[in-house]
Amino acid sequence: MKKCTTFTLGKTTITKEYDNDPDISYLGEYGGKLKPGCIIRSLDKFYEDLEGGENIPNIPREYNFFYPPDNGEKIGTPEYKKCALQDYENMEGLSNSQWSFIGIIVKTEIKTDMRISDIVRTSLWGIEDHYDKNSRDYHKEVIGELIDEQKDVLLEMGFSNNEIEDSLCNFIEVN
DSSP states (O other), X not given: XXXXXXXXXXXXXXXXXXXXXXXXXXXXXXXXXOOTTOEETTTTEEGGGOXXXXXXXXXXXXXXXXXXXXXXXXXXXXXXXXXXXXXHHHHHHHHTTSSEEEEEEEEEEEEETTSOEEEEEEEEEEEEEOSSHHHHHHHHHHHHHHHHHHHHHHHHTTOOHHHHHHHHHTOEEEO
């Protein structure tokens, strides 16, 4: 049986994929029970800011309340409200598809003279994508870090700097 004698690097591709299961616990959570510190979604008001006699609408089959994460601020303070409103707006934006989470994947093909191929992959998931210039700039930064990581892995595998640079510097971005 003939053994593989050469390994060559093929193309490197970078893809961004929708993250179907991000950890959003840092934003807070929705729920169905009225409790101190929560935001009433249909009124966009804090429970503590309700005036006497105000009706709290109950929308069927929907979580009517937002519970901000516990960031250590005392409920009702200006700092609590500021942070809670930011988290609420982010969560509502996520729920309304105004932004999403993605993963960025860097893949480099490795081929042998026996027509065997494999892929070396580095990735980062749970990246916020607000569909704006700031997000695109951050994505470029992440891609740079992932390419550096990919380079380290390929160096450990025995590829030369020139081979790695040829593959990584000529990457194809697929969206």
